[in-house]
Amino acid sequence: MTAIQFIDLVKRMRAAQKFYYKLHPVNDREKKLEALIKSKQLEKEVDTADIDDPANLEIDFPRAEGSPV
Numbered sequence: 044m045t046a047i048q049f050i051d052l053v054k055r056m057r058a059a060q061k062f063y064y065k066l067h068p069v070n071d072r073e074k075k076l077e078a079l080i081k082s083k084q085l086e087k088e089v090d091t092a093d094i095d096d097p098a099n100l101e102i103d104f105p106r107a108e109g110s111p112v
Contacts, residue, residue, distance in 0.1 A: 044092055044093060044094055044095060045094070045095055045096055045099070046094055046095075046096050046097065046098075046099035046100045047099070049089075049092050049094050049100070050100075052085065052088055052089055052092065053089055055085055056082065056085035056086055056088075056089050059078065059081050059082040059085050060082050060086075062078050062082075063075060063078040063079055063082050066078060
C-alpha cells in the first residue's frame, strides 16, 4: 500500500467513526451496528497496513502563530 492509499484509508476510517457517533443509539440501532462493524473493519485495516513508501507519510502541518520555526 502506498502512503497516499494509507492516508485515504485513515480518512475513510475517521469518516466511518464520525458517522457511527452521529447515529442515535435507540432510533438508529440497526444502522449504528452496521456503522460500528464498518468502522472496526477499517480500523483493523489501518492497524495491519503495510506501507511501501513510509517516507511519503511526512506531512507539513501548519505552524501555530508565534511558534518557533
